[in-house]
Structure formats: C-alpha cells, structure tokens
Amino acid sequence: MADLAASLDRILHHLFDNFLDGYFYPFILEGLLLTIELFLLSLALSVVLGMIGAVAKLSKSRIAQANAAVYTTVIRGEPNLVTIFVIFYGGQILVNNIGDKLGLGYIDVSEFIAGTITLGVIFGSYMTETFRGAILAVPRGEIEAGYAYGMTASKVFFRITLPASIRHALPGFGNNSLVLLKDTALLSLIGLQDMLFRAQQAAGATRKPFTFYFTVAVIYLILTALSKLGLRWLNKRYSVGVRRA
Amino acid sequence: MKRLTLAILSAALVLVSGAAIAKEWKIVRIGVEGAYPPFSSVTTSGELVGFDIDITKALCKEMQVKCSMVQQDWDGIIPALLARKYDAIIASMSITEKRKKKVAFSDKYYNTPAKFARKKGSGIEISKEGLKGKTVGVQRATTHDEFITGEFDDTATIKRYGTQDEAYLDAVAGRVDLLLADSVAMDDGFLKTDKGKDWEFVGPDYTDPKYFGIGVGIAIRKQDTDLVEMFNKAIAGIRTKGTYAKINAKYFDFDVYGD
Amino acid sequence: MDVAAIIDNLPLYFKGLGITLSLVSGALVCGMVLAIPIGLLASVRNPLIWALPKAYIYLFTGTPLLVQMYIIYYGTGQFEALRESFLWPVLKEAYWCALIAFALNTAAYTAEILRGAIEQTYYGEIEAARSVGMSKATIYRRIILPSAFRRALPAYGNEVIFMLHGSALAGIITIVDLFGAARIVNSRYFVPFESFITAGFFYLCVTFLIVWGFKLWEKRWHAHLRPRDTDAAQKVGKLPVSKPG
Structure with a gap:
C-alpha cells in the first residue's frame, strides 16, 4: 500500500512538477482533498440535523416547534459568513466553558471539526425546510393506509412517510448540497487550509493571483459537475415507479 | 494525504489528552501567521519557514518542550489565543499597551522600525x-x-x-x-x-x-505566567548561546534585535 | 460581554449598513438588466442561441462567489495590459469590483430563475395569443414575460436575500460594509463574538424587511390566485427555502 502511494506520488510529481510554479501538486491538491472531506462530512451532518429539525417542526410539541423555528429563522436570516465567524470563535469559548465546568480542561476543536460542524449546522437549517416540505408532500392516503394496517406511528413514519418523502426531498436536497459545496470556500477565511486558502497563499507568494484563483474556479466547476451527475443518478433511482408527465 | 490523516489523528489525540497539557508544558502550541515574509511564510509543499519560525524552533529546543505550530490568520490571532487554540503567539507581534490589556508578553525578540x-x-x-x-x-x-x-x-x-x-x-x-x-x-x-x-x-x-510599542514579543495568556517566564529565559538563552545570531545572519545582514 | 465596544462603534455599523445597502441595490439593478436577455435567450429552443447564455449561467452558479470576487479584484491586478487600459479606473476601486462581481453573480441566478419561469408558461396562453394574431415579439412582451415574472417572484425574493447575505463578502476586499465594520471592531477590541453577532442582528433586520416587502408585492401580483391557491398564499412571506444550485 505504501509502495503504491509512493509510486503514485512519483508519477504525480513527474506530471505536475513546475505546474503553477510548483504549487499545484501537492499543495493545492491537498487542499482539494480537505474541501471534499469537509463537503461530505458536513453534508452528512446537515442531513441528520435537517431530519431532526423537520420532525421537530411537524411534531405536536410546542417547545420542539419553537426551538426548530428559532434555529431555522436565525440561521437563514443572517449571512452564512457571519454564522461561520460567530460559531467558529464563539463555539470554542462555549466548549471551553463546558470543559472547565466538567473539569476536563481544554478540549481542542480543530479548525476542521469546527468547520464541519459550522457548515453542518447552517445547512441543517435549510435541510429542515426541505425535509419538512417533502414529508408534507407525501399523500395522506398512503399514511392512512399504514395506520389501517395497524402500524404504530413510528412504524408509519419509518416505513412509509420517510421513504416516500425522499423523492420529494431530492430537488431541494440537491440545491442545498450544491450551495454547501460552494460555501466550503468561506471556511478559508477562518484559516481552514482548504483549496482556496492554499490558492490564496500561493497567489501571495508568487504574486500571480489570477492564475491560482482561476485554477480553483475550474476545480470547483468540475466538482459541481460531478455533484450534479451524482444527484441525477439519485433522482433516477428514487423516481422509479413514478410516471413522468 | 498522509499529512492530512496525521493532522486529523493528532487533532483527535489532543482532544483526548487535552487535560494533560495545561499543567507541565511538555507540549506548547504556537500560533503563527504564514503570510509575512521573511518572518513567516509557506513553501510550495506547505512547510512553514522564516525568521519567526526558526526562532520558535530554537526557543522550544531551549525550553526542552515539544512545539506544534498552528497557522492562524492575523485578524483572529489574539481571539484564538484567548480561546486556547494555542498557548503562545510568535508572529512578529509588537508589544503594545492596548494588546497588554488582553494578553501578556514576553521580552522582545526583535525590534525594527x-x-x-x-x-x-x-x-x-x-x-x-x-x-x-x-x-x-x-x-x-x-x-x-x-x-x-x-x-x-x-x-x-x-x-x-x-x-x-x-x-x-x-x-x-x-x-x-x-x-x-x-x-x-x-x-x-x-x-x-x-x-x-x-x-x-x-x-x-x-x-x-x-x-x-517596545519591540516584538511573544504573546501569552495572562494567567500563564509560568510560560512567560519560560519564554523570557529561553530568549536570553538563545541570545547568549549564539543561536539567535545564527538565525539573524541567515535572514538579515544587520542586527534585528535593536537596542 | 463587551457592550461598550459595540455601542461606541454603532456609527461605524450604520455607515457599513449604508454601504451594504448601496452595493446590494446596485448589484440587483445591474443584475436584473443583464438577467432578462440572458434568461430569455437561455429559454429559446435552439442550441445555437441557448449555448452561450447557459454557459454563462453554469459558470457563475457553479463556482463560489468568493472565488469570483477574488478573480475580479486580485486577479485583474496581475495583468499589466489591463492595469494600463481604460477599464482600470473602475477596477482599481474595491467598491466597483465588488459591485461587478455581485451583479454578474446575481444575474446568473436571476437568469436561471427567469428561464425556468419562461419554460413553464402554459402553452394554452401562447396559443390563444397566436389565434388573435399577435406577433412573436408582442407575445413575449404581453403574455410570456408578464406571467413569467409573476411566477418567478417568490424565487426572486429568495435571490434578493441571498444577494444581501452574499454581499458580506465585500468586507473581505477592504470595503467597510456591515461585515467589514464587524471585522474592524473585532480586530480593535478583540471581541469576535459581540462584533459579529451585532452585524448578524443588522442583517437579520434587513432580511425581515425584504421578506415583508416581497410579501406585499406578491399580494398585489398574485391577487388573482388568492382564493383558489392556498398553497401559494402560504409560501408568501417565508424565508428562503433553498437557492437553485
């Protein structure tokens, strides 16, 4: 395995030596890897938070409804950039206070973890709205049929409502994830060493900003295209059995 | 790729062993900037280089502690210190009265106009x-x-x-x-x-x-008075042992320490 | 909490708010002027005509706004020919660079919204227009565009809010907008939490104003839909659900 990695490294070096003044490989590509990891992890987190939020919004509990409403209103009402700065700095102070109270001392939240959580929380609020709408879009008859079979409420939710809502959630989910992908770039501003952060440093060092920012733009276009392909495949899978008008 | 995995692993490690660090200063985490040549910049392979970086390494060796360097943009460099993301800032930061309201400083390690x-x-x-x-x-x-x-x-x-x-x-x-x-x-x-x-x-x-201010120093949280002492001793140490002069000569053809 | 630092700097925040509002309204107007022809051409069923506008939309919706802004601001400085051209007096100013970046970006999203709305035109309406002998241009002017604008209104409300939020990026390239003001206060007093929360509060207020404004607007334009379509009435006056990727 290590051998393979080493020879791959050699090949890549050979290919990209001196491309972009030597900053492309491994400097920017390492940042790209971080961008992709960040994207996938925060997307997963946002889906989990979105589920919880949607269930809370549709629940009969007033407290759950109110909490979910504050969450989605505040986060969607202010710029993501502001939320990122608040959570990034404020979050560490909060963690410190909790750590001190519990006697654990300092608990480090790395930029990567902080960034993942921040993006997850932000897009969780958008996912909440998407999932809420999707659940409401499930025909009432299907749910009633479940109850008629004697299923419990949770069984109806997990066996009928949830699977049937996925199809309705996909377009919104797709949009949210494409925006999330682009928003990973914002984390470069809090010092997360993603692709854009690396490009910024390379631009400063070589004084060739256009070259590096343009390269990053092209890579983002490729990532967007790949995500769209993936989303199209998902859409196809979950639309099986639906007649197209 | 390997470096990335390592970084994540070590972050997780710090998370687990977080409690142990605070007391004995076996590991000191240093906040640096990385966009301020010739004091601090990054190479094509992502390595930190510069006068500040070499001084950091020399000081850590002098104090006989392990150091890890954390790159932080300038705007957030003091808030991140206060939020304990690292324990000291070695980033060409001038010792000013205003900053002293928030953080403590070591003695100066250079002074240029x-x-x-x-x-x-x-x-x-x-x-x-x-x-x-x-x-x-x-x-x-x-x-x-x-x-x-x-x-x-x-x-x-x-x-x-x-x-x-x-x-x-x-x-x-x-x-x-x-x-x-x-x-x-x-x-x-x-x-x-x-x-x-x-x-x-x-x-x-x-x-x-x-x-x-009165030159460039190392910023440390106010409660960590022991760390301030350690850095002061170490600065004096590398000054007398000639390590400082060596680093000075590597970057400049004049004395950056000032008078 | 350091409230004094915030209160002392409220004039700075208000000045920033002014810059933010002028940037956003400028970008929205220029963006709309660009978006109408681009959206129209993108909806025409001839690859020779839609290719270019669709490529434009893809390019600007597929990359982060932050990267676009970096390219326009720092990137253009790389070329000496550009620095000596007649364009430089404009590109020299950070304010104009931000305005250009925002206008080009929102134009792409708005064009995409328009294209979707135009393509959804009910064919019966066009047939009816033809049968009374309207020319193609008249059909566009009297039938297709008015109904498309109406359909596009909720999505456009979203876009306006996203533009407001996106404008926070101006603070990155030396402009002292609302976010730039927060950064200055943060860096002077080391109060990240307080300074950014304050900016967030300002943005939240403007967001609510926009939501409210669009609510009124939709009430007017969608008056004919009110008694029949309760769904549309419910959608009115809500925060953005998701941005078209």
Whole structure:
C-alpha cells in the first residue's frame, strides 16, 4: 500500500512538477482533498440535523416547534459568513466553558471539526425546510393506509412517510448540497487550509493571483459537475415507479 | 494525504489528552501567521519557514518542550489565543499597551522600525498635506493600522488588508499610493522582490512607542505566567548561546534585535 | 460581554449598513438588466442561441462567489495590459469590483430563475395569443414575460436575500460594509463574538424587511390566485427555502 502511494506520488510529481510554479501538486491538491472531506462530512451532518429539525417542526410539541423555528429563522436570516465567524470563535469559548465546568480542561476543536460542524449546522437549517416540505408532500392516503394496517406511528413514519418523502426531498436536497459545496470556500477565511486558502497563499507568494484563483474556479466547476451527475443518478433511482408527465 | 490523516489523528489525540497539557508544558502550541515574509511564510509543499519560525524552533529546543505550530490568520490571532487554540503567539507581534490589556508578553525578540513606501516617481511626501487624498495600504489590526488611523485618518484614505501579502498585491496593482509596514518585512518581502522593484522607501523610521510599542514579543495568556517566564529565559538563552545570531545572519545582514 | 465596544462603534455599523445597502441595490439593478436577455435567450429552443447564455449561467452558479470576487479584484491586478487600459479606473476601486462581481453573480441566478419561469408558461396562453394574431415579439412582451415574472417572484425574493447575505463578502476586499465594520471592531477590541453577532442582528433586520416587502408585492401580483391557491398564499412571506444550485 505504501509502495503504491509512493509510486503514485512519483508519477504525480513527474506530471505536475513546475505546474503553477510548483504549487499545484501537492499543495493545492491537498487542499482539494480537505474541501471534499469537509463537503461530505458536513453534508452528512446537515442531513441528520435537517431530519431532526423537520420532525421537530411537524411534531405536536410546542417547545420542539419553537426551538426548530428559532434555529431555522436565525440561521437563514443572517449571512452564512457571519454564522461561520460567530460559531467558529464563539463555539470554542462555549466548549471551553463546558470543559472547565466538567473539569476536563481544554478540549481542542480543530479548525476542521469546527468547520464541519459550522457548515453542518447552517445547512441543517435549510435541510429542515426541505425535509419538512417533502414529508408534507407525501399523500395522506398512503399514511392512512399504514395506520389501517395497524402500524404504530413510528412504524408509519419509518416505513412509509420517510421513504416516500425522499423523492420529494431530492430537488431541494440537491440545491442545498450544491450551495454547501460552494460555501466550503468561506471556511478559508477562518484559516481552514482548504483549496482556496492554499490558492490564496500561493497567489501571495508568487504574486500571480489570477492564475491560482482561476485554477480553483475550474476545480470547483468540475466538482459541481460531478455533484450534479451524482444527484441525477439519485433522482433516477428514487423516481422509479413514478410516471413522468 | 498522509499529512492530512496525521493532522486529523493528532487533532483527535489532543482532544483526548487535552487535560494533560495545561499543567507541565511538555507540549506548547504556537500560533503563527504564514503570510509575512521573511518572518513567516509557506513553501510550495506547505512547510512553514522564516525568521519567526526558526526562532520558535530554537526557543522550544531551549525550553526542552515539544512545539506544534498552528497557522492562524492575523485578524483572529489574539481571539484564538484567548480561546486556547494555542498557548503562545510568535508572529512578529509588537508589544503594545492596548494588546497588554488582553494578553501578556514576553521580552522582545526583535525590534525594527516602521516605514512608508511609495511608487518610484510618484513624488509623494510624508506629511499631512502630502497624504491628502492618497490611499495608504496597511494590514488590519497591526501597529501600522493604529498609527495611520491615529495620525492620518483625517487626510488619507486607509485600506486595511487581512494579510501583508494582500497589501503588496494591491500595491503592484496600483490600488494604493503608499504602503505602511515594518521596514524589514517590506524590504525583504516586497521591495527587494521582482514585483516590488518599482517601489521605494520614503519618510522617516517610525518607532513611537505610543503606537509601535517596545519591540516584538511573544504573546501569552495572562494567567500563564509560568510560560512567560519560560519564554523570557529561553530568549536570553538563545541570545547568549549564539543561536539567535545564527538565525539573524541567515535572514538579515544587520542586527534585528535593536537596542 | 463587551457592550461598550459595540455601542461606541454603532456609527461605524450604520455607515457599513449604508454601504451594504448601496452595493446590494446596485448589484440587483445591474443584475436584473443583464438577467432578462440572458434568461430569455437561455429559454429559446435552439442550441445555437441557448449555448452561450447557459454557459454563462453554469459558470457563475457553479463556482463560489468568493472565488469570483477574488478573480475580479486580485486577479485583474496581475495583468499589466489591463492595469494600463481604460477599464482600470473602475477596477482599481474595491467598491466597483465588488459591485461587478455581485451583479454578474446575481444575474446568473436571476437568469436561471427567469428561464425556468419562461419554460413553464402554459402553452394554452401562447396559443390563444397566436389565434388573435399577435406577433412573436408582442407575445413575449404581453403574455410570456408578464406571467413569467409573476411566477418567478417568490424565487426572486429568495435571490434578493441571498444577494444581501452574499454581499458580506465585500468586507473581505477592504470595503467597510456591515461585515467589514464587524471585522474592524473585532480586530480593535478583540471581541469576535459581540462584533459579529451585532452585524448578524443588522442583517437579520434587513432580511425581515425584504421578506415583508416581497410579501406585499406578491399580494398585489398574485391577487388573482388568492382564493383558489392556498398553497401559494402560504409560501408568501417565508424565508428562503433553498437557492437553485
């Protein structure tokens, strides 16, 4: 395995030596890897938070409804950039206070973890709205049929409502994830060493900003295209059995 | 790739062993900037290099502790120290009264004056009159920002940048008429480079302690008085042992320590 | 909490708010002027005509706004020819660079919204227009565009809010907008939490104003839909659900 990695490294070096003044490989590509990891992890987190939020919004509990409403209103009402700065700095102070109270001392939240959580929380609020709408879009008859079979409420939710809502959630989910992908770039501003952060440093060092920012733009276009392909495949899978008008 | 995995693993490790660090200073985490040549910058492979970085390594060796360096942008460098993301800042930070309200400082480890630079042939003179309607680029939240805001806010337009590198980029692009920065940083990081060949120093050296403090020191949280002591001893140590002189000679042909 | 630092700097925040509002309204107007022809051409069923506008939309919706802004601001400074051209007096100013970046970006999203709305035109309406002998241009002017604008209104409300939020990026390239003001206060007093929360509060207020404004607007334009379509009435006056990727 290590051998393979080493020879791959050699090949890549050979290919990209001196491309972009030597900053492309491994400097920017390492940042790209971080961008992709960040994207996938925060997307997963946002889906989990979105589920919880949607269930809370549709629940009969007033407290759950109110909490979910504050969450989605505040986060969607202010710029993501502001939320990122608040959570990034404020979050560490909060963690410190909790750590001190519990006697654990300092608990480090790395930029990567902080960034993942921040993006997850932000897009969780958008996912909440998407999932809420999707659940409401499930025909009432299907749910009633479940109850008629004697299923419990949770069984109806997990066996009928949830699977049937996925199809309705996909377009919104797709949009949210494409925006999330682009928003990973914002984390470069809090010092997360993603692709854009690396490009910024390379631009400063070589004084060739256009070259590096343009390269990053092209890579983002490729990532967007790949995500769209993936989303199209998902859409196809979950639309099986639906007649197209 | 490997470095990335390692970074994540070590982050997780710190998370687990977080409690152990605070007491005995076996590991000291240092906040650095990385966009301030020749004091601190990154190479094509992502390695940190520069005067600050070499001094950091020498000090850690002198203190016999393990150091890990954390890169942080300048705007957030003090908040992140206070949030305990690292234990000390070694990033060419001047010791000023205002910063002392928030953090403690070690003794100075170098001291160089601030200076203006202008485009050759622009003929701009440094005075209230001369700066009228001119745009001056500085790095935000630096002593230079304090100085220009305090002295020339009424006549000049001030443009504030996140990093010194960005200010240089805009100087080359012609978006600023003047730069105000540390003379050494600007000389080596800009004027002596190919892109900065059309620019030159102008005006006097500025050292007014009211704005520029008493040299560059290491910032540490106020409660960590033991760490301040450790750094002070280590600075004295590398001064007497000649390690400092060696690093000084590697970067500059004059004494940056100042008097 | 350091409230004094915030109160002392409220004038700075208000000044920033002014810059933010002027940037956003400028970008929205220029963006709309660009978006109408681009959206129209993108909806025409001829690859020779839609290719270019669709490529434009893809390019600007597929990359982060932050990268676009970096390219326009720092990137253009790399080329000496550009620095000596007639364009430089404009590109020299950070304010104009931000305005250009925002206008080009929102134009792409708005064009995409328009294209979707135009393509959804009910064919019966066009047939009816033809049968009374309207020319193609008249059909566009009297039938297709008015109904498309109406359909596009909720999505456009979203876009306006996203533009407001996106404008926070101006603070990155030396402009002292609302976010730039927060950065200055943060860096002077080391109060990240307080300074950014304050900016967030300002943005939240403007967001609510926009939501409210669009609510009124939709009430007017969608008056004919009110008694029949309760769904549309419910959608009115809500925060954005998701941005078209």
